[in-house]
Amino acid sequence: MRWLIRLFRKRKIEHQLDSELRFHIEQRTADLIANGVTPTEARRHALIEFGGIERAKEECREARGWSFAEDTWRDICYGVRMLRKSPGFTTVAVLTLALGIGANTAIFSVVDAAFLSSLPVRDPGRLVVLQWRAHEGPRASNMSGYGDCGRVGGSQSTSGCSFSYPMYAQIRARRSVFAQAIAFAGAGQLDLSGNGPASIVQGRLVSGNFFGTLGVRAVIGRLIEPSDDRTGAAPVVVLSYRLWQSAFGGSPSVIGRSIRLNNVVFTIVGVADPRFAGITPGSLYDLWVPLSQTTPLRVAWVSHSRHDPGNWWLVIVGRLKTGVSLSQAQAAVSLLFRNDMLHGAKPLFTAQADPRIVLLRAREGLTGGRAYYEDPLLVLMLSVGIVLLIACANVAGLTLARSASRQKEMAVRLALGAGPLRIARQLLSENLLLAALGGLIGFLFAYWGVHAFISMEHSQLRVSPDLRILGFTAAISVLTGILAGSAPAFRGPRVDLVPSLKEGGGGFPGGARPRGRWFSAGNALVVAQVALAVVLLAGAGLLIRTLENLESLNPGFDTKSVLLFGVDPALLGYNASRTESLYAQLQQRLAALPGVASVGYSTRALLSHSLSETSVYIEGQPGKSRNVDILGTGLGFFSTLRIPLVAGREFDSADFARADAAAAAREADKSLPPPISSHTFLSPREPPSASSKVSALISVLVNEAFVRQFLGKRNPLGVTIGEDKNGNWEIVGVVGDAKYSNLRRAVHPTVYVPLAGGGAHFELRTAVSPESLIPAVRGVVEHVDPELPLFGMKTQTQTIQQLLSSQRLFSQLLGFFAFLALLLACLGLYGLLSYEVARRTREIGIRMALGAQRSSVFRLVVGEGLALALVGGAIGIAVSLGVTRYLGSLLYGVRPGNPAILIGVVALITLVAALACYVPARKAMRVDPNVALRQE
Amino acid sequence: MNEEKAAILKGTLDMLILKIVALGPIHGYAISQRIQQISKDYFRLQQGSLYPALHSLENRGLLAADWRATDTGREAKFYKLTPKGRKHLEAEMESWERTAQAVALILRTAQ
Known part of the structure; x- marks a missing residue:
């Protein structure tokens, strides 16, 4: 700390030095007077x-030595002075760096929120997620997941994070491994009523120790406790802070209030901490209820088989005991799992399958939706890194040009005795100063940028500038300063003293330079900038083309003027036959609305990111099950969406009657095949026993892809297929291929079955603007059943917009960064050429005096600029061919190395480079030989 | 006019200052007077060059300084020896003695 104190005591020290010397002189004077002088x-x-008094003072200061801080302070003061002397350079350099640093900070803060921030719970490092692995899938009757740890695979999946309730109970009871083990599952969409109009909320089923183990606190009231999870306990619910604010106005009086979820009365006992919206990053839940309420809530895919060891539906998270390592815990849990799976009451694996458990740290295991934006974010990180590199090269180029024009200053300082290290340090600190200013402004850019990004995306990420982000910005600012400053700093001192001092203004310093100029540092920097910009432009070009391809894609049905909405009467306890009459009534009344052309319905809305898959056996192809997409459709689905019928017939009411009868039989048998929430993929391994009792064949339709892939030339009509080997589905028609869950996914073989029971999405083909019908549609549904909530009301065009929104944002961001890169690179080119023209004014003057035409001078400058741009462009193309290969999975309908895009990029860079050359070239052309030669 | 006065041998000024300060706290002017007096005006000392030497010694921690009143009541900067300075002085004096003896020996025996 001594240096710091000395820095601030400088004035005092000066004052003391002054009085000490004055004392000496006055004393001597007094002595001499006493001697009679x-x-x-x-x-x-x-x-x-x-x-000499001043010399003595200076020597005293020298004797004290300059501390590092004083040196640095001197450097800063000097740097500020130098930068203020050339405001143009400073502004350009600071803004360039601010753009580079700001872009990096913005993207980093999103990455930080998505990947690096820790879970909002106590001691997250000790939390582990259980994942099972095996060589083949289990003979579980049901497997469901909720987007917590990646996809739950199809029927052939050999790993997963879902477990049965009995397994959870065993693991929880084994206290030697985990201090606590919690379990949770999605409750899907719940119908919330008793608080104004009925609405749909997202719920979670959690074990009684969930909040206690995670260490989450309540804002008001209490959270779910183990006693709430006992059988027969009173139904309680904990609200998320968000729902409490939005639906209950944040009123403290909600504690003790009753609400109805799926028509079951629940008591609100508390509100969770605002920072806790779920344990999986990016997930947002509205409320939590105890696992014991699964049955009353009629959560369709578990309610009947909550304790069935074959129903795997719970995610298990354990808190490691102190002193137990991850591998110890893993071995113990694995043994438990293996024993139960192979030798338990109901063996679900064979020994060859080698079932085992892997423990993943909660942060790595609970990925949530992360997988969907991992790649785009990585690409964005790389591109802002490139932008920053270009910015650095740009500022390095500017500094280089400036340091060349400051050669005389450097020579003077060297001559006066400054060491080369001292001068390098000076130049470096000027650049660090620039970078610090750039970092400051960049941080503001990033702050605004990220907020614009969040509000545009309605993102669920919580991004806020924190210490880590500030640290990141500071670190890249320093790095930038060093990168941008090092080239000139180490080149600066290599100044030949004599010619520089003799030189007057701007002749040719170091007269030997004109030859071999091609490899000058300035040229290399410009070539590098152009090359990097070309790489970004090529990448952006590919992604923009991808977006265009997706936007102009024909999904196989008419997406214009379609209004969608969903209802789920099963939540209110409707059975299959009541559901069918409800749908018939709704369809009839909706079709009667003025402006509605036709009405259809289906289990899922198309292009809404939701999907069901199953596997089927095909008649005549025994022993071989095929993975297919499956969609339940109601009357009028195909005609409303204008999906063409290729062969056979559409469903008629007799088909629905048979399907309903089968569904009713299954309901009676209490083994309802579970509907599926989004991101959930089921594989009913043990088909419902009831299906064999139903003798009547159910009519189904398939798409052309199904016929192409599985039936070939065989006539598809009349072929029977089924989810088990004695298939009870008969193909009665073939329809055109249509996209199912999203635009990117290829059309898979699809089976369309008659919708029987469960929730549905209605599709309305309208003759007027679809939005204008929304109030009327609400009125119809309310009239039919006031308790029935509507959800997901939007137009088909909107669903497509939503599918593409992140793609669009991604392409736009990358396009923006590429544009920035182009701009910076051309600014670099412009700067270099301007400097060259200024430096060579005299040479140009001589050329003209010797008879060179103005046009040839113009060509000289433009030629040099274009040559640099083309060399940069060629290098950039070569690099981008190598790099854009990794974009593969993000592209659609366009391949890396697309010649049209590469040619476009080269044309663009040439055009912009020519513009950048034009101004300096004009300047060179206007050089007046008389003035130029007399300049010295 | 000062031809008979010798310049202080390089490196010995520090030792002389330390030796004088060792006698007790003293200010810069008095040090310069002492050197003149004791050496009977033999050394030619540019008084201004004393101070950089003092500051350097202080900076190296061999001298400590504080401000106090002189006999006439004026504030002056008084220097005193630190323990480190005392050790340094002893070492310097010893090495000086040895050097001087060696030089004298050579001069004598080489005759």
Whole structure:
């Protein structure tokens, strides 16, 4: 700390030095006067004896030595002075760096929020997620997941994070491994009523120790406790802070209030901490209820088989005991799992399958939706890194040009005795100063940028500038300063003293330079900038083309003027036959609305990111099950969406009657095949026993892809297929291929079955603007059943917009960064050429005096600029061919190395480079030989 | 006019200052007077060059300084020896003695 104190005591030290020396002289004067010398003479004599006072002072200061801090302070003061002397350079350099640093900070803060921030719970490092692995899938009757740890695979999946309730109970009871083990599952969409109009909320089923183990606190009231999870406990619910604010106005009086979820009365006992919206990053839940309420809530895919060891539906998270390592815990849990799976009451694996458990740290295991934006974010990180590199090269180029014009200053300083290291340090600190200013402004850019990004995306990420982000910005600012400053700093001192001092203004310093200029540092920097910009432009070009391809894609049905909405009467306890009459009534009344052309319905809305898959056996192809997409459709689905019928017939009401009868039989048998929430993929391994009892064949339709892939030339009509080997589905028609869950996914073989029971999405083909019908549609549904909530009301065009929104944002961001890169690179080119023209004014003057035409001077400059741009462009194309290969999975309908895009990029860069050359070239052309030669 | 006065041998000024300060706290002017007096005006000392030496010694921690009143009541900067300075002085004096003896020996025996 001594240096710091000395820095601030500088004035005091100066003052003391002054009085010490004055004391000496006055004392000497007094002594001489005492010896009889006259006062004037005495003082004169004392001063002569002493010698130069200022020199003595300077030597004293020198003797004390300059501390590092004082040196740095001097550097900063000097740097500020130098930068203020050339405001143009400073502004350009600071803004360039601010753009580079700001872009990096913005993207980093999104990455930080998505990947690096820790879970909002106590001691997250000790939390582990259980994942099972095996060589083949289990004979579980049901497997469901909720987007917590990646996809739950199809029927052939050999790993997963879902477990049965009995397994959870065993693991929880084994206290030697985990201090606590919690379990949770999605409750899907719940119908919330008793608080104004009925609405749909997202719920979670959690074990009683969930909040206690995670260490989450309540804002008001209490959270779910183990006693709430006992059988027969009173139904309680904990609200998320968000729902409490939005639906209950944040009123403290909600504690103790009753609400109805799926028509079951629940008591609100508390509100969770606002920072906790779920344990999986990016997930947002509205409320939590105890696992014991699964059955009353009629959560369709578990309610009947909550304790069935074959129903795997719970995610298990354990808190490691102190002193137990991850591998110890893994071995113990794995053994438990293996024993139960192979030798338990109901063996679900064979020994060959080698079932085992892997423990993943909660942060790595609970990925949530992360997988969907991992790649785009990585690409964005790389591109802002490139932008920053270009910015660095740009500022390095500017500094280089400036340091060349400051050669005389450097020479003077060297001549006066400054060491080369001292000068390098000076140049470096000027650049660090620039970078610090750039970092400051960049941080503001990033702050605004990220907020614009969040509000545009309605993102669920919580991004806020924190210490880590500030640290990141500071670190890249320093790095930038060093990168941008090092080239000139180490080149600066290599100044030949004599010619620089002799040189007048801007002749050709170091007369030997004109040859071999091609490899000058300035040229190399510009070539590098152009090359990097080309790489970004090529990448952006590919992604923009991808977006265009997706936007102009024909999904196989008419997406214009379609209004969608969903209802789920099963939540209110409707059975299959009541559901069918409800749908018939709704369809009839909706079709009667003025402006509605036709009405259809289906289990899922198309292009809404939701999907069901199953596997089927095909008649005549025994022992071989095929993975297919499956969609339940109601009357009028195909005609409303204008999906063409290729062969056979559409469903008629008899088909629905048979399907309903089968569904009713299954309901009676209490083994309802579970509907599926989004991101959930089911594989009913043990088909419902009831299906074999139903003798009547159910009519199904398939798409052309199904016929192409599985039936070939065989006539598809009349072929029976089924989810088990004695198939009870008969193909009665073939329809055109249509995209199912999203635009990117290829059309898979699809089976369309008659919708029987469960929720549905209605599709309305309208003759007027679809939005204008929304109030009327709400009125119809309310009239039919006031308790029935509507959800997901939007137009088909909107669903497509939503599918593409992140793609669009991604392409736009990358396009923006590429544009920025192009701009910076051309600014670099412009700067270099301007400097060259200024430096060579005299040479140009001589050329003209010797008879060179103005046009040839113009060509000289433009030629040099274009040559640099083309060399940069060629290198950039080569690099981008190598790099854009990794974009593969993000592209659609366009391949890396697309010649049209590469040619476009080269044309663009040439055009912009020509513009950048134009101004300096004009300047060169206007050089007046008389003035140029007389300049010295 | 000062031809008979010798310049202080390089490196010995520090030792002389330390030796004088060792006698008790003293200010810069008094040090310069002492050197003149004791050496009977033999050394030619540019008084201004004393101070950089003092500051350097202080900076190296061999001298400590504080401000106090002189006999005449004026504030002056008084220097005193630190323990480190005392050790340094002893070492310097010893090495000086040895050097001087060696030089004298050579001069004598080489005759």
